[in-house]
Amino acid sequence: MKSISLLLTLPAALAYIWPNPQLDGLEDAYTIAVGFAANGIVDSISPCTLSPGDSSDQPPSGTGRQTVAEWLRTAYHDMATHDSATGLGGLDGSIGYETDRPENVGTAFNTTMSFFNVLQTSHFSFSDILSLGVTLAIKNCGGPSIPFRPGRIDATEAGPPGVPQPTESLETHVSEFARQGFNATEMIGLVACGHTLGGVHQVDFPSIVTNAITPDNQEGVVHFDDTFGVYDNRIAVQYINGSTVDPLILNSNSDAAIFGSDGNQTMREFAGDSDFFISRCGELLERMLNTVPSSVQLGDVIEPLTVKPYQPNLFFNATGGLQFSGSIRIFGTSNEAAAANPLDMPVKLVWTDRHGTSSPSYTTPAVSADFLAATSLFGSLQFFQFDVDLDTSLGISSFVVDWAYDAQSALTTADNGGAGFPFQDVVVFQHAASCHGAVNKNSTINAVIRNDMGTVSNAYVDYHFTSNQQGTLAFKQNTIRTTLVHAGNSTSPLYDTYSASFVVNDGFLSVDASIVTFDLVAVVGGQTYQSLDNPQLFTPC
Numbered sequence: 020m021k022s023i024s025l026l027l028t029l030p031a032a033l034a035y036i037w038p039n040p041q042l043d044g045l046e047d048a049y050t051i052a053v054g055f056a057a058n059g060i061v062d063s064i065s066p067c068t069l070s071p072g073d074s075s076d077q078p079p080s081g082t083g084r085q086t087v088a089e090w091l092r093t094a095y096h097d098m099a100t101h102d103s104a105t106g107l108g109g110l111d112g113s114i115g116y117e118t119d120r121p122e123n124v125g126t127a128f129n130t131t132m133s134f135f136n137v138l139q140t141s142h143f144s145f146s147d148i149l150s151l152g153v154t155l156a157i158k159n160c161g162g163p164s165i166p167f168r169p170g171r172i173d174a175t176e177a178g179p180p181g182v183p184q185p186t187e188s189l190e191t192h193v194s195e196f197a198r199q200g201f202n203a204t205e206m207i208g209l210v211a212c213g214h215t216l217g218g219v220h221q222v223d224f225p226s227i228v229t230n231a232i233t234p235d236n237q238e239g240v241v242h243f244d245d246t247f248g249v250y251d252n253r254i255a256v257q258y259i260n261g262s263t264v265d266p267l268i269l270n271s272n273s274d275a276a277i278f279g280s281d282g283n284q285t286m287r288e289f290a291g292d293s294d295f296f297i298s299r300c301g302e303l304l305e306r307m308l309n310t311v312p313s314s315v316q317l318g319d320v321i322e323p324l325t326v327k328p329y330q331p332n333l334f335f336n337a338t339g340g341l342q343f344s345g346s347i348r349i350f351g352t353s354n355e356a357a358a359a360n361p362l363d364m365p366v367k368l369v370w371t372d373r374h375g376t377s378s379p380s381y382t383t384p385a386v387s388a389d390f391l392a393a394t395s396l397f398g399s400l401q402f403f404q405f406d407v408d409l410d411t412s413l414g415i416s417s418f419v420v421d422w423a424y425d426a427q428s429a430l431t432t433a434d435n436g437g438a439g440f441p442f443q444d445v446v447v448f449q450h451a452a453s454c455h456g457a458v459n460k461n462s463t464i465n466a467v468i469r470n471d472m473g474t475v476s477n478a479y480v481d482y483h484f485t486s487n488q489q490g491t492l493a494f495k496q497n498t499i500r501t502t503l504v505h506a507g508n509s510t511s512p513l514y515d516t517y518s519a520s521f522v523v524n525d526g527f528l529s530v531d532a533s534i535v536t537f538d539l540v541a542v543v544g545g546q547t548y549q550s551l552d553n554p555q556l557f558t559p560c
Contacts, residue, residue, distance in 0.1 A: 035319070036436045037327055040551050041142050042318070045169050048138075048151055050323040050350060052159070054393030055402050056330075058138060060152050064090075067160035067216075068248035071130045083240035085247065087156040088217025089127035094153045095213060096123055097146070098310045100178030103200040106313025108178040112146040115491025116177035122184055125223040132492040140534045141483035145493040146171035150308045158396045160216065162250030163301030168309060168317040173493060185227060185273040189280055192273075200310060205303060207285040210277050212300035215254045218242035219266045227270045241266045243274075252296035255289035323350045323397060326420050326433035328440055333415070333447050335467065336408065339510030341444065343370075344406040347385045347420055352398040359424040361387035361401040366422040368405055373414035373444055383407035385420075411511050414444035445469045445548040446478070446541040449509075449516070454560035462523050463560060466503060466539050466550075467514035473544025478503035478517055481538040484525035499523055503541070517541075 035042055052061040063086060065075055070084040093114060100108035100117075118128045131149070138148045147169050154165045183195045196206040221228040221239025231239035243265045244253040257263040258278055267274035278286045289296040309317060331345030347366060350356075366385040371377050385403035393400045409415055417439035421430040435441075449465040456462040464480050480501050485494035503517040525535055535555035541548050 035321070035324070037324065037440060038551070042169060042321065044140055045143050045147065045151060046321050046324065048148070049155070049167055049321050050395050050397065051400065052155070052394050052396045055391045056393060060155050061159055061396065063134065064156045064159055066248060071134070081235045081237055083236035083238045085217050087160055089131050090149070090153050090156055091213055091216060093128050093131040094149055095307060096128065096182050097149070098307055099182040099199060101199050101310050102179070103198060109311040110146050110150060110308060111171060111312060111315070112144060112173035112493050113176070113178040115493045116174070120180055122180060122182040125220060129492055136492055136494045137534070139485055139494050139496070141496050141498065141536065143169060144171050144173045146173050153308060155396060157250055157304065160248070160250040163297050163304070164397065165301050165305045165308065166320040168320055170315065170317040171311055172315050185224065185267055185271050189276040192277060204281060204285055207277055207281060208299055209303045209307065210274065211254050211286065211289060212303055214243040214265065214274065215250055215252070216247055218247060228266050243267070252289050252293045255286045255296060258286050259283065259290040323395065325350055326422065329402065331442060333442070333444055335447070335449065335510060341409040341411050341414065342406070343409050343415060346391070347403045347405065349401045349403070349422060350395060350398055355424050356399040359399065359401065361403070363425055364401065364423065365426055365430065366403045366420065368418050368420060370415050370418035371439070373416050375416055411513055415442055417441050443548050445472065445543055446539050446550050448539055448550055448553050453556055454558045455556040456522065456560045458524050459522060460560065461520045462556060463518060463520045464537060464556070466517050467509045468517055468541050469513060469543060470515045471513055476542045478541040480519040481540065482521065482523055483537060484523060484535045486525065503539070
C-alpha cells in the first residue's frame with residue numbers, strides 16, 4: 020500500500036497527475052505485472068493454462084480448470100444482467116448475489132470473487148479490479164491490449180436473471196444479447212472471443228460432456244479448441260475446417276447455431292485473418308467490460324505514467340530528523356527502454372524545500388537493485404530506491420526526477436505535468452507507539468504536526484477497512500473517522516505529537532482484513548494537508 024503526503028488543494032489538470040488516490044493503485048496494478056510491487060494478478064495466470072490455486076513452479080492440481088477462462092466467464096455473467104433499454108445492470112459485481120442461480124452453475128464465480136475481493140480498497144471496487152484482471156489476463160495470454168477505464172460501482176443486490184444458456188434456442192440467444200446491447204453479428208464475435216479459452220466442465224454440464232473425468236482432469240473439462248492456453252483464432256479455424264473439438268458444437272447445438280447464424284461469414288473472417296480476430300475481440304471485450312449501469316460514468320483510459328513515485332515516505336528517524344525514502348518507477352515502450360540496464364541508468368531526485376526554494380544540495384540519487392526487478396505487459400519497467408535525510412527546519416514541498424536510459428544521454432526531467440511531484444511535511448505518520456488493538460480493544464495511531472504554521476483547527480484519521488457482507492463474497496468498504504488529539508511535544512521542537520484511539524474490529528491478520536489503509540488529515544493555519552493511504556498497523560497493542 021502507498022503512503023502519500025500531499026496538499027489537499029492541487030492544481031486542476033486534464034490528464035492523470037500523481038497523486039490521485041482513485042487511480043494510483045489501479046495504474047500500478049495495470050502497469051506492474053510481475054516482480055517488485057506487483058499484486059499477484061499476472062502471477063496467477065502465468066502460464067495461461069494455470070488452474071485456480073496452482074502456480075507455475077508447482078505440479079498441477081489436476082482439476083482441469085483454467086483461471087483465465089473463469090475470470091472472463093465471471094465478468095461476462097456479471098455484465099449479462101444489463102438491460103440497454105432501461106440502463107439497469109451491467110458489470111457491477113452483482114454476480115456475487117447471483118451464484119445460486121442455475122444460469123451461474125459451477126464454482127468459478129465464487130473462486131474468482133475470492134481471488135479479487137482481497138484486492139479491493141477504499142478507492143476501487145470489486146467490479147473494477149475484476150475488469151482490470153480480465154484485461155491483464157487476456158493480454159498475458161497473447162490477446163489484445165484492451166483499454167481499461169475505472170469507475171465501476173458495485174451493486175448491493177442481485178440483478179435480474181438472463182444469462183444465455185447452452186440449452187436455449189438461437190432466437191433466445193439473439194434476444195438476450197440484444198438486451199445487453201450486442202447485435203446478432205456481435206453475439207457471434209463475443210462468443211468466439213470468449214470460447215478461444217477454457218471449455219465445458221462435465222461436473223457442471225453432465226448432459227453435454229461425458230466420460231471426461233480422470234485423475235488429471237478431475238472436473239472433466241473438454242476444451243473449446245486445441246490451443247486453449249493461447250488467445251488465438253483456433254476456435255474459428257477449427258470450426259471452419261471441420262476439426263472442431265468444441266463440445267458446444269459436437270454435443271450441443273449452442274455454439275453451432277450461433278456461429279452459423281450469419282451463414283458462417285463472421286467465423287470465416289476470423290479463421291482467415293488472425294490479426295482481425297484479435298482486433299475485433301479487443302473491441303468487443305472492451306465494450307463488454309465497459310457495459311455498466313447508465314448511472315455509472317467510467318473514467319478516462321488509464322495509461323502507464325512514464326515516471327511515477329512509489330510509496331514515498333517521510334518519518335522521524337532516531338535522532339528526531341526527517342528521513343525521506345521510497346522508490347521511483349520508470350516505464351517506457353521504446354527500443355531504448357527495452358535495452359536499458361537499470362544499473363547504468365542515472366536517476367536522481369531534486370526537491371524544493373517547504374518555502375519553495377531550490378538549492379544545489381537538494382538532490383539525492385535513486386539506485387537500482389536486484390530485488391527491485393519488475394516487468395510489465397505493456398513495456399519496460401525499472402524501479403530505483405532513494406533514502407535521504409532532510410533538514411527538519413527546511414523540509415520539502417515537491418520534487419522532480421532527472422533521469423536517462425544510460426550515462427551517455429542527456430537527462431530528462433520528469434516534473435509531473437509541470438508542477439513537480441507534490442509532497443508535504445506538515446502532518447506525518449509516526450510508527451512509534453502506533454498499534455493495532457485486539458477484538459473490541461483500542462487501536463492507536465500517532466502523528467506529528469508542524470507547530471509553527473498557525474492553529475491546528477481540525478485533525479483526524481480516516482481508517483479504511485474491508486469486511487464481509489451478507490449474500491456476496493465481495494467485501495464491503497468501511498471508514499472510521501477519529502479526531503487526532505494533541506498529546507504533547509515530539510523529539511523535534513518544530514512538531515507536536517497527536518494521537519487517535521478507536522475500536523476497529525477489521526479481522527486483524529485474518530482473511531477479513533484484506534486491505535486496510537488510513538489517511539491523516541490536518542487543517543493548519545487554514546490550509547488542509549493530507550498523508551494518504553498509509554498501510555495497515557501490524558504492531559499489536
